[in-house]
Amino acid sequence: MTGGVLCCGNLVLDILVRPVEQVVFDATTWVEDISQHVGGNGANTSFALGKLGVPVRLVGVTGRDSFGDWVLGQLEAAGVDTRYVLRKDVPTAATVGLVKPTGSRAFLHRPGVSAHAFDAPVEFTADLTTGFQHFHLANPFALPLLRTHAGETMRSARQAGLRTSLDTGWDAKGEWMKVIEPCLPHTEFLFMNEDEARRISGCSDAGSAARRFLEAGAGVAVVKLGAAGCSVFTASEEFTVPGFRVDAVDTTGAGDCFVGGFLAGLYRGASLREAARLANAAGALSVTRLGATTGLLSYSETVSWMSRAAISQ
Numbered sequence: 001m002t003g004g005v006l007c008c009g010n011l012v013l014d015i016l017v018r019p020v021e022q023v024v025f026d027a028t029t030w031v032e033d034i035s036q037h038v039g040g041n042g043a044n045t046s047f048a049l050g051k052l053g054v055p056v057r058l059v060g061v062t063g064r065d066s067f068g069d070w071v072l073g074q075l076e077a078a079g080v081d082t083r084y085v086l087r088k089d090v091p092t093a094a095t096v097g098l099v100k101p102t103g104s105r106a107f108l109h110r111p112g113v114s115a116h117a118f119d120a121p122v123e124f125t126a127d128l129t130t131g132f133q134h135f136h137l138a139n140p141f142a143l144p145l146l147r148t149h150a151g152e153t154m155r156s157a158r159q160a161g162l163r164t165s166l167d168t169g170w171d172a173k174g175e176w177m178k179v180i181e182p183c184l185p186h187t188e189f190l191f192m193n194e195d196e197a198r199r200i201s202g203c204s205d206a207g208s209a210a211r212r213f214l215e216a217g218a219g220v221a222v223v224k225l226g227a228a229g230c231s232v233f234t235a236s237e238e239f240t241v242p243g244f245r246v247d248a249v250d251t252t253g254a255g256d257c258f259v260g261g262f263l264a265g266l267y268r269g270a271s272l273r274e275a276a277r278l279a280n281a282a283g284a285l286s287v288t289r290l291g292a293t294t295g296l297l298s299y300s301e302t303v304s305w306m307s308r309a310a311i312s313q
Contacts, residue, residue: 003133004055005263006162008122008153009042010114010142011060011075011085013067013092016290018099018250037252037291038074039095040114041138041169044253044292048260048282050079053299054267057081057132061117063092068113078293084128088113103248103287111144118146121153124160135162136263138256139169140179147175151182158186163266165189167259168196176200185217189266191259193224207231207238220272222262222279224255227312229280232272241276244284245310253292258283264299281306 014037020029038047042060049056058080062068064087071092072082090113099105124135135157140150150166157164166187168180177200184190190213194206201209210221210233221233229243261282265275281302289295297305 003131004057005049005134005136005267006057006059006129006132007042007046007049007136007138008059008146009045009138010040010093010117011043011058011062011068011071012038012040012109012114013071013094014039014097014252014291015094016097016099016105016250016252018290019101020098021100023098033290035290036070038071038293039253040071040093041142041167041256043071043075044256045136045138045167045260045263046080047075047078047293048257048286048296049264050075051293051296051298052260052264052278052282052302053079054264055081055131057084057128059084059122059128061086061088061113063087063113064089065092067092067094086117088116090116097250097252099250099252099290103251105250105252114142115144117143118149121149121156124156124162129160129162133163134263134266135160135164136259137164137166137183138259139167140183141169141171141173141175147179150179151186154183154186163188165191165259165263167191167255168200170196171199177202181216184213187217188219189262190218190221191224191255191262192222193226193255197223207233222276224258224283226251226254227284229312230258230276232276234272239273241273241280243280243312244306245312246284246288248287250290251287254283254286256292257286257296261302277306278302281309284309
């Protein structure tokens with residue numbers, strides 16, 4: 001185990017409300033829980049890596065406000081190096097999440113400082129990269145300025161000698177392949193869920209999408225399948241690793257935690273199948289509690305949980 005992970009992405013303050021079956025205006029709806037959590041693709045993935053014992057440094061931007069203070073404090077407590085998180089006099093990005101009893105959710109999002117972050121590509125200086133061997137870009141779609149030079153950032157990371165990975169996320173602007181295609185020749189591990197894979201590629205199924213991404217330059221394509229686990233595609237093989245059976249409370253951030261688990265497996269020298277299994281575990285544990293990262297366990301605790309947990313059918 002040498003080096004750690006540089007993670008680049010957004011930081012968000014999540015306020016989650018559960019359970020919410022429907023929103024009724026001009027009325028009061030009583031709920032069981034309203035609570036504050038770490039959110040944002042960059043923050044969630046970094047938190048998962050830190051929790052799993054991987055050296056991780058987050059590159060991002062947050063507001064110079066109490067929301068930003070709280071999120072940074074939570075990340076630092078999980079072992080995340082936040083020295084490269086800039087502070088700006090713009091409100092921290094925030095999301096109100098309405099969570100159904102089944103775990104599905106609807107988000108109301110204020111981009112805040114995320115709309116002002118990364119007006120230039122990330123510069124991989126020696127000061128930033130020393131001690132790190134992997135660069136992960138967590139959802140370029142969530143950062144309006146970064147999406148315009150995501151490909152250049154990925155290329156620079158490779159030129160700096162770093163392994164690279166990218167988690168696509170959902171594009172509210174609908175630009176999809178325009179943003180992702182320039183990244184693919186410089187992306188060793190590409191993560192996406194089934195819907196994202198189809199939207200980005202224009203293919204009718206996620207498998208065809210993954211193969212298209214490999215042809216465009218990605219090294220490994222990983223499709224998240226939710227409770228069913230994940231499928232992994234390389235130039236020489238394709239396989240599916242089943243997920244773990246859990247009772248879902250809140251699916252917020254499960255995909256980010258999945259990626260953190262996968263990268264944690266790679267950090268420990270795991271095979272692709274082993275990394276996928278650890279990723280499935282991190283994603284499954286994430287959904288067992290309200291909030292993206294509340295259900296996560298340490299690496300040793302996760303391995304112990306995996307030995308007892310039932311596999312999804």
